[in-house]
Amino acid sequence: MDAGIVGLPNVGKSTLFNALTKGNILAANYPFATIEPNVGVVPIPDPRLDVIAGFIPTQRIVPAALRLVDIAGIVKGASQGEGLGNKFLSHIREVDAIVQVVRCFTRAVGGEEIIHVSGTVDPMRDIDVIATELMLADLETVDSALSKAERLAKGGEREAVARFEALKKVRPVLAAGRPARSLVIDDAEQRRQLKHLGLLTGKKTLYVMNVGEDDLHGEGEMCRLVREHAAAEGSEAVPVCAKIESELARLSDADRGEMLEGLGLKEPALSTLARAAYHLLGLRSFYTAGPKEVRAWTIPAGATAPQAAGVIHTDFERGFIRVEVFCIDDLVRFKSEKAIKEAGRLRVEGRDYVVQDGDVCHFLFNV
Numbered sequence: 001m002d003a004g005i006v007g008l009p010n011v012g013k014s015t016l017f018n019a020l021t022k023g024n025i026l027a028a029n030y031p032f033a034t035i036e037p038n039v040g041v042v043p044i045p046d047p048r049l050d051v052i053a054g055f056i057p058t059q060r061i062v063p064a065a066l067r068l069v070d071i072a073g074i075v076k077g078a079s080q081g082e083g084l085g086n087k088f089l090s091h092i093r094e095v096d097a098i099v100q101v102v103r104c105f106t107r108a109v110g111g112e113e114i115i116h117v118s119g120t121v122d123p124m125r126d127i128d129v130i131a132t133e134l135m136l137a138d139l140e141t142v143d144s145a146l147s148k149a150e151r152l153a154k155g156g157e158r159e160a161v162a163r164f165e166a167l168k169k170v171r172p173v174l175a176a177g178r179p180a181r182s183l184v185i186d187d188a189e190q191r192r193q194l195k196h197l198g199l200l201t202g203k204k205t206l207y208v209m210n211v212g213e214d215d216l217h218g219e220g221e222m223c224r225l226v227r228e229h230a231a232a233e234g235s236e237a238v239p240v241c242a243k244i245e246s247e248l249a250r251l252s253d254a255d256r257g258e259m260l261e262g263l264g265l266k267e268p269a270l271s272t273l274a275r276a277a278y279h280l281l282g283l284r285s286f287y288t289a290g291p292k293e294v295r296a297w298t299i300p301a302g303a304t305a306p307q308a309a310g311v312i313h314t315d316f317e318r319g320f321i322r323v324e325v326f327c328i329d330d331l332v333r334f335k336s337e338k339a340i341k342e343a344g345r346l347r348v349e350g351r352d353y354v355v356q357d358g359d360v361c362h363f364l365f366n367v
Contacts, residue, residue: 001298002067003206003277004092007101008126012210012242014038016101017070019245020270038070044274045267046296048328048358052287053294055331062295064285066274069095092134093198097281098205099273101242102126104222105212123209123222127229131179134200139174141197142167163193170194174201182233204280205230207237208273216241216263236276240269284357287328288312299355308355309363319367323349325359 007013021040043063053061071091092098102123146167153164166185173183179201185191194202207230209223218227218239230237248256248268260267277283282301286308287294299308310317325347326340334340355361 001064001097001277001281001283002069002095003097003099004069004071004095005099005101006071006092006130008103008129011101011103011126013101014070015246016208016210016240016242016269017068019242019249020068020273022249040068040070041065042068042270044296045271046285048285048287049294049296051328052289052331052360055335056289056291056294056337058289058291058294060293062293064296064298066270066277068099092200092203095203097277098200098203099208099277100127100130100205101208101210102226104209104218104220104226104239105215105241121222123226124229127207127226131201132177135174135177135179138180138199138201139171141199142171142174145197146171158189159193162187162189163196166190166194167197170199179233205233205235206273206276206280207235209237209239210242211239213241213244215239216244216265236280238269238272238276240272242269245269284355286355286357286359286361288362289360301357303355304351305349305353305355305361305363306351308361309365312363315367316363316365319365320351321364321366323353323355323364324362325349325353325355327356328358328360331360 005013005017017038017040021038021042042065044066046063049061049063069091103121103126104123106121146164149160149164149167152160165187169185169190170180170183174180180194180199181202181204183194185194207226209218209226211218211220211223215223216239218237223237223239227237229235244263245268248259251259256268278285284299284301284303285296286299287296289295297308297311299311303311305323306317306320309320309323326337326345330340330343330345331337334343334345337346340346
């Protein structure tokens, strides 16, 4: 799963990225500090892995991973060449979801003043600035593609016709100031062609409300407005104090737990972000377990057993025979795979089986 972290300059975007990836804290406090994107792969916290490993001895535990891309600060007019212009676009097109950091604090932890690029702190204005720039960029992409798509569609080829029809449908949506993801298209081929365009507003958005130390749970007025906006468009919003997360990232596990408890927080930001991103994208986790490793794998909701097998290796999907499945609750209850099987709780499923969140799977295949 790839997520691009975007935001206006000086909203705490790179501080959050460095905290999540346990990198160095970005010291620069000026627009366009991030020119080329930094990329970090971070493990997604998953307590179920430890539960499985507690009953199935293994050499290593491998969690699912979130690939974070720290994209250059976007400013008003970026789609027309302001700031870094269109340099950020290709990086956003490549990710599965957008994580937009929105400033919801007036002063940083410790009272340090951080100048907002617009002079005042207004999260709804910031959200509108980035939404507008992404929509304008998408509109330019669609306009550029329309004439070519129309010419190709005259040949009657199915994919070309579907692409042209999809472009005709999405253009008025963008022109009206609405994101491409708000468009509902029934035709599967048209949806596929639209997805190939990589429209920026077609990606789901997770709003990270960068809060101050005085509002760690995001209960203030600015956060309320962001939450209402996210709910209205079917997005997610989570409060995070990037500065505190950067401090937590430098601590040992024991000290980190003590600091979280002292702040009244249950977990670091990565756990919160991972759950929100999984929910937003409709993702699920299944597991494989053996003496060499216990590993978490990420699949979309509704994935069949062969599709899940293909996440591990394409040969598994191509030569899929069947899958043996049990749930973690049964592992806790019966203590071993052998006991699960003897109790008749080990299921053997075929090609049509839809893998469930939390399934522990053993795939049988032949190539």
